[in-house]
Amino acid sequence: MRSIIPLLLLGFITLNVLGQASKVTDSIKIALSSYVKNDSTRLNLFLKLAKTTDSDSEGVKAAEEAVNLAKALNLKSKLGEAYILNAACILELGNDSLAFSLLNEALEIFKKSEEEIEEANVYSGLGRIFQYRSQYYKAIEYNKNALTIYEKNKNIELSGKANLNLGVCYYLLSDFAEAAQYYLKANNYFEQLGNRQYVAVTLSNLARTERELKKYSSSIEYFRKGLSIQFIIKDSFGIAKSLQGIGIAFDLMKKSDSALWYYYKALAINKSKNYKLNIAENLTNIGIIYKDIGRYEEAYFSLNEALSLYNEINRKMNKYQVELNIGELFCNAPDSFFSEKTIPLSQRYTKASLLFNNIISYSKESEDIDLESKGWLGLSMVYE
Secondary structure, three states, X not given: OXXXXXOOOOOOOOOOOOOOHHHHHHHHHHHHHHOOOOOHHHXXXXXXXXXXXXXXXXXXXXXXXXXXXXXXXXXXXXXXXHHHHHHHHHHHOOOHHHHHHHHHHHHHHHHHHXXXXXXXXXXXXXHHHHHHOOOHHHHHHHHHHHHHHHHXXXXXXXXXXXXXXXXXXXXXXXOHHHHHHHHHHHHHHHHHXXXXXXXXXXXXXXXXXXXXXXXXXXXXXXXXXXXXXXXXXXXXXXXXXXXXXXXXXXXXXXXXXHHHXXXXXXXXXXXXXXXXXXXHHHHHHHHHHHHHOOOHHHHHHHHHHHHHHHHHOOOHHHHHHHHHHHHHHHHHOOHHHHHOOOOOHHHHHHHHHHHHHHHHHHHHHHOOHHHHHHHHHHHHHHHO
């Protein structure tokens, strides 16, 4: 069983360019410390800090300051913007319910003021939340609402991001042909803008669709094109993602040594930057390779380390992908593996069955057909 690796989803509101935000945030903090008057200037500084900070918790604090100040100054539009930014940071911290509530507050403001672009930004945010919850059809609905408004207003950048988000949703529904169409549209928009970061993102996502269609050489070519851009713009986050993507392609080509080389290269970058989600993804893929080649001790260690991180950052879909592989490991590992573990040998199939049944229940709720299929395959393995 192969894990689904989440895509770069860079269409929600304004996300910072990793590796470049720290200098900007430092200058904003200095400005805030010297400018203490509670007026629109200070409000705008809080909004800028919420947009650019690498720290989601710091972003929440800045956005909350902006919310309070916007309310005091009775600036409705700025209040809506603060709600959106607060929602973006809170979602990254795992509280999708609060983010959903904040976005609906913002939506009410922008509908009354007839600010179409901001209204569309809210739809994009709601789409992100439904994607986060694995409710992909609802995510598509909201992203299409956003795209309609962006295209009507001829906003090239946001139209590109909306197409990118739609591509992600279709990818997660395993509709790779439709995903590729949206990625190509997004790529055209970003090429028009000369936005190299987003061109690299769409190339990487196209590489993933090629990989799913088993066009591995083409997939590696797309990843390497994106990687060349990412090295130029010093996008460490993107570099690590592309290295991981190439590793997956080699993995699927049964070239385990090459795959592990790329995974460990990506892991080193992610650990140096403390990108927890990416670290967990790398560990997942390393664990899968070790499982597949019969190195069960190393596999179990890597998968459990990944599982702890996914639980820490509240990523349910990824958690269940890891548990799929742990369940498979329980079915296939030799008896000697269990004699040294806390799991009694007599319970190996009971534990595996429980994992697979939980996965099936979750995938039915989230309408994740691919995950449900793997859950049933896992149960068949148990009974066999």
